[in-house]
Amino acid sequence: MAAGKKEQYVESTLYRVRHSTAHVMAQAVMEMFPGEAKIAIGPPIEDGFYYDFDLPRPLTPEDLESLERRMREIIAGEFAFERQVISADEARQMFSDQPYKIELIEGLDAGGFDEYGEPIDEKPEISIYTQDTFTDLCRGPHVPDTKNLNPEAFKLLNVAGAYWRGDEARPMLQRIYGTAWESADDLEQYLWKLEEAQKRDHRRLGKDLDLFTVSEAVGPGLILWSPRGGMVRKIAEDYCRDEHERGGYEFVYSPHIGKAHLWETSGHLDWYQDGMYAPLDIEGQQYYLKPMNCPFHVQIYKSRTRSYRDLPLRYAEWGTVYRYERSGVLHGLLRVRGFTQDDAHLFCRPDQMPQEIDRVLEFSLNILRAFGFKDFQAYLSTRNSEKFAGDPAEWEAPTEALREALERAQIPYEIDEGEATFYGPKIDLKLRDALGREWQLSTIQFDFNLPERFDLAYVGEDGQEHRPYMIHRALLGSMERFMGVLIEHYAGAFPVWLAPVQAVLIPIADRHQAYAQQVAAQLKDGGLRVDVDLRSDRMNAKIRDAQMQKVPYMLVVGDREAEAEQLAVRLRSGEDLGAISISAFIERVQTEVRKHE
């Protein structure tokens, strides 16, 4: 959530409703495990709230139902939420049997942390809120009374594990997630939205539309593209490659492994070994699977002496990289262990750097727009005070160049303080999909580390060697991830230019098969991706199948069409366009493809 929006949210009634619902839930949980439940924290979050507990046994879905019932009783009791400010000592006494609260109280008393463990500047006053029998250490705010909560407008969603204070060295607590709204209608609408999101889950659609698969025999997080998904990906890649060529990029290719020494020089073995797979031993030399393409592109740069006249050089590669991701984080196409980046590295003179960043940013936005995305948000990540290479002063100019590029591109951006990579500041572009969800795709990263480490140089006008600047960038990010986002954005109903099958020819009876095949051949000549459904099924069944496969056009051909050399066009929206000529249809599709409609 953006900073301004977050403040608005904290001020809202909804925020109070959720916070108070969390307290009511905590009371119900305490009652379920009298004397045994240890409570941690329970803040409102986007669309709901959670509360963390340390309990004697795992909670079941049935527990959630009985908790909901008890919560409704508590709400019906019309208890006020009463605030009281107390001293640290009083708090310690009051929560003496609640170790997590004690830790929070110590934090509050020492200053520096709020009750959620978030760092704060001032030492806060310690307040508690009480409703009915339940008292919680809490800053608030809350609704005045449980009667301000709608018993029909909340729902407990699921239980999940969560580390105390987000630290994996600390105890694992049970987190109950819930959602709460002001009206039952709002709740219903939210639950509907969750269902919609589930329907367009790319993992579901990947199976239904036969786009990709993951095989246990191959391994988790390793994607296998089937022909349909492969076609969408190919079209996306072809489009991007053409744009890159037009945009002044040159294509390079690099291998999947490289010597340990390469990764030592690049710094990856120092900074990033945890994300890399164990080395292979080849004739006594250690080789690593590449987690990034940059060292290879750097070697291409270094393969000859570069003049200032050669710069900028823009090396692009659809480079497949392998990164170790912990098993629990893998997720469909969105988080995988092997993926292909639409990667490029720009080498330029310092004076060219601002212009190159401008170009890349604009290029990136244009490509994303071509795929149908409109709503962008940029994040400028600045130096992490603990994890950075080089001299802090060196970070200033490139950070400023990135910021100015964002200003010039006139897209909304925020600063992500301390979120930069170790080697330089970066811009991340996020976009909103059709459901309003935010995804990070493009990244534009300044790098003053690798040119130094690999001792990159170009010969200047003055005949002296100079150090080039280097910019990493990936626009779609990874093809796997991008495809996942694309699938969910379009709910599998790709626009005509991307659809793996643009039209299915549906002969009404067997005697129309020859005509259907003849038309298909003409459409293919016109550059269309066409299937013919030759099964001896009813036309209705064929329409249904094409409809479920989300094919943009269903072309029904029977006696009338064969006679008139036409086709009857049905859209996947259900709209029937009636019969048109073959050439008119080809024209229509070609236009849509050209315009990316």
Add this chain to the structure above:
RNA sequence: GCCGACGUAGCUCAAUCGGCAGAGCAGCCGCCUUGUAAGCGGCAGGUUACGGGUUCAAUUCCCGUCGUCGGCUCCA
């Protein structure tokens, strides 16, 4: 990796208390020859994820491994 849930045919799911593993869809074969979202009939499809244990008997109970899902942590 951690916490929890789950793993039965290609897919979606069923199988009483531990007692011969089943349905729909998809596939294949046949009949029907069809006008805008499922025509009818038949056939085939299984080491119940994998390995071990308990038992006369395990899809079912226990242990381990692998995998999936929801989160947490992580994502240079």
